[in-house]
Amino acid sequence: MKRRSTPTKEAVISVLNASNKAMSQDAIEHKIEIEIDRATIYRVLNQFCEDGIVHKIIADDGKQYFAICKKCDDQKLPDNHFHFRCSSCQTIECLPALVHFSVPESYKVERFNCILIGKCKDCS
Amino acid sequence: MKRRSTPTKEAVISVLNASNKAMSQDAIEHKIEIEIDRATIYRVLNQFCEDGIVHKIIADDGKQYFAICKKCDDQKLPDNHFHFRCSSCQTIECLPALVHFSVPESYKVERFNCILIGKCKDCS
DNA sequence: TTATTATTGCAACTTAATCGCAATAATAAT
């Protein structure tokens, strides 16, 4: 499917770019000036994920958060860093720390979703 | 709140003990012989989590999974191990590998939720 | 300018999980 450039996509990308945190659909919608439907935002975000522009994080609240891929390597494990969720201000950010792990024999790791929960620098 | 011993609690614990995987409420309900209401199972599971008997994992599908704390240390970070979700058979298991991480200055880590996704030993 | 089809808005739907409340039952008190 060929991609088309639309006001919606530009608005969503713009908001994500302006933020140094991962954002939920809800947060993105509130931050955007123009009115965009919930379903559309999800569709656009998932498209960005497919295209490797954005990555999705499932937080420990079970919700989806989205963040711009700033320095994600396009390797086998593109999003190979920890995420941090502040239990005070609830924000989620990408940490520079890479995830290192070891798995038992014959397990194959394709991707991961790793979140540390605690107090961020502003809240501790 | 004092705890009371009930058939429901025994059934839930029994099912979790018999499994070497983490289980969802739904999976637990199907495995139990007697009929127990969904809300009750969730309440019992959350109580077990409070009491440190069970730990909860939020998988990358956003759902809650529960596993017996077999060798969890009762330290500050009780559930300090990786979890593995098989993208073929969908099962989730506790890995022996501990999570090691580093966070920027003045971040305080309280707990974490780290999941590796891939093919388990049976599916790879 | 017209044709193609990706994108959007809307409403309906799905699923997970929680909550209020009255009824039930495990345990303590008598």
Place this chain on the structure above:
DNA sequence: ATTATTATTGCGATTAAGTTGCAATAATAA
């Protein structure tokens, strides 16, 4: 053994996140 206390349960309603079908709209190609 009987009664009192209150933790637990079932039920239904509710919340919330996310998805889907479909017809209308609009970006891009022809």
